[in-house]
Amino acid sequence: MSDEIQTTLPPTVYVTGGKTFADVNEDVSRPLENFPKGRWWACFSIAILALMIWAFSVTCIVLVGQGVLGIEQPNGWGTDITNFVFWVGIGHAGTLISAILFLFRQKWRTAINRSAEAMTIFAVITALTFPLLHTGRPWYACFWLLPYPNQRHLWVNFRSPLLWDVFAVGTYFTISLVFWFTGLIPDLASIRDRAKHPVRRFAYTILSMGWRGSNKNWNHYEMAYLLLAGLSTPLVLSVHSVVSFDFAVSLIPGWHTTIFPPYFVAGAIFSGFAMVLTLLVIMREVFGFKNYITLDHLEKMNKIILLTGSLVGYSYGCEFFAAWYSGNPYEYAHFFLNRVTGPMWWAWVIMTSCNCLFPQIFWFRKARRSIPVMFVISLFVNIGMWFERYVIVVSSLYRDFLPVSWKYYIPTWYDWGWTFGSMGIFFALFLLFVRALPTLAMSELKGVMPQAKAAPGSISVGEAPTNW
Numbered sequence: 001m002s003d004e005i006q007t008t009l010p011p012t013v014y015v016t017g018g019k020t021f022a023d024v025n026e027d028v029s030r031p032l033e034n035f036p037k038g039r040w041w042a043c044f045s046i047a048i049l050a051l052m053i054w055a056f057s058v059t060c061i062v063l064v065g066q067g068v069l070g071i072e073q074p075n076g077w078g079t080d081i082t083n084f085v086f087w088v089g090i091g092h093a094g095t096l097i098s099a100i101l102f103l104f105r106q107k108w109r110t111a112i113n114r115s116a117e118a119m120t121i122f123a124v125i126t127a128l129t130f131p132l133l134h135t136g137r138p139w140y141a142c143f144w145l146l147p148y149p150n151q152r153h154l155w156v157n158f159r160s161p162l163l164w165d166v167f168a169v170g171t172y173f174t175i176s177l178v179f180w181f182t183g184l185i186p187d188l189a190s191i192r193d194r195a196k197h198p199v200r201r202f203a204y205t206i207l208s209m210g211w212r213g214s215n216k217n218w219n220h221y222e223m224a225y226l227l228l229a230g231l232s233t234p235l236v237l238s239v240h241s242v243v244s245f246d247f248a249v250s251l252i253p254g255w256h257t258t259i260f261p262p263y264f265v266a267g268a269i270f271s272g273f274a275m276v277l278t279l280l281v282i283m284r285e286v287f288g289f290k291n292y293i294t295l296d297h298l299e300k301m302n303k304i305i306l307l308t309g310s311l312v313g314y315s316y317g318c319e320f321f322a323a324w325y326s327g328n329p330y331e332y333a334h335f336f337l338n339r340v341t342g343p344m345w346w347a348w349v350i351m352t353s354c355n356c357l358f359p360q361i362f363w364f365r366k367a368r369r370s371i372p373v374m375f376v377i378s379l380f381v382n383i384g385m386w387f388e389r390y391v392i393v394v395s396s397l398y399r400d401f402l403p404v405s406w407k408y409y410i411p412t413w414y415d416w417g418w419t420f421g422s423m424g425i426f427f428a429l430f431l432l433f434v435r436a437l438p439t440l441a442m443s444e445l446k447g448v449m450p451q452a453k454a455a456p457g458s459i460s461v462g463e464a465p466t467n468w
């Protein structure tokens with residue numbers, strides 16, 4: 001062929017509105033330096049109200065006992081472990097999203113990485129409240145649960161997957177916290193240099209750890225950030241696999257299956273992206289970040305939600321196929337009689353509709369770029385993923401091998417109180433975060449702007465900057 005016509009695609013714009021480097025500093029720092037507006041106070045008031053509901057429910061549980069909850073034989077986990085797995089799943093996705101996108105040099109991560117990393121920290125904190133309270137008398141936890149040498153020769157059972165959770169989630173939380181804080185250091189130094197009040201300047205000086213923006217600082221920063229991203233990525237995959245072992249290593253029908261580790265990982269990414277999308281849509285409107293969190297960023301997230309939602313639906317189908325093909329009457333009865341046509345059919349319908357059917361609207365580009373549509377779908381996904389954990393935990397326990405011990409599980413108002421209240425913990429912490437720390441990575445935003453290519457010593461995502 002001769003006279004071939006070559007066309008070039010227009011360069012992707014990650015920051016719109018003709019912003020300059022100074023505009024980035026000004027826009028990202030504005031929520032930290034100005035008194036919060038009424039919309040922030042409205043959101044924070046709702047979060048505090050939910051937190052008060054959680055505190056009231058937890059106080060009653062501590063003073064009266066676990067009997068105020070709906071848990072009883074044969075269902076001894078109820079909403080306790082349902083909420084734990086739900087929040088751990090959301091928490092595991094945050095660092096995974098940021099780390100994997102960083103390792104694959106995806107420049108569009110600049111709009112979501114900081115919120116995703118912060119979401120991890122606050123979700124894990126929220127998740128840890130449930131198993132601690134589920135043990136009963138949590139003030140004895142350090143005395144009875146920690147495996148320290150003692151004269152009583154009382155050690156925890158290291159063969160229990162519940163203990164594996166302790167080490168896995170604890171390690172993950174530590175790495176995620178360091179990863180999140182490491183990414184904050186350059187931006188904290190920028191806030192420090194802008195601070196006028198001596199108390200604010202002192203606080204940000206301590207947090208920025210002597211950052212001066214030198215070539216040596218940037219080289220060490222990039223090396224540490226890359227190592228932490230490489231370490232946290234396989235850690236996240238292994239941690240949520242360990243959480244799935246809480247169920248998969250047992251012999252209870254509906255749990256004893258090898259598909260649980262990849263199934264839980266896909267579900268964690270699915271719910272994590274949905275929660276990040278919920279947060280970003282709110283931040284985009286409240287703080288005026290439309291030039292930094294663009295529709296192109298949100299559309300890419302919606303594509304990943306569509307993909308992971310399809311993987312979750314495929315996993316649901318595999319469970320039913322395995323139950324039918326195995327010939328195990330207990331597995332068959334659990335999936336086809338307990339879940340689909342049993343008394344808890346409604347929970348299975350909510351789970352399947354929210355996780356498999358509703359996200360399919362993202363096949364249409366117009367829906368992927370519609371703020372109201374994506375916000376509603378993200379809420380439905382969050383609801384559906386909670387009911388997925390509810391179906392896994394409750395529907396597998398309320399009917400065991402002995403029909404004489406079957407009993408329908410009914411959550412009490414205290415169950416719903418600390419379930420709804422846990423949202424208060426998460427959103428209150430996140431709202432305080434957006435008030436005190438930069439919610440967008442200013443240094444990385446500058447690296448993906450067109451001016452960065454012409455600026456001497458400029459950086460881009462994944463490259464070691466010099467003389468910034």
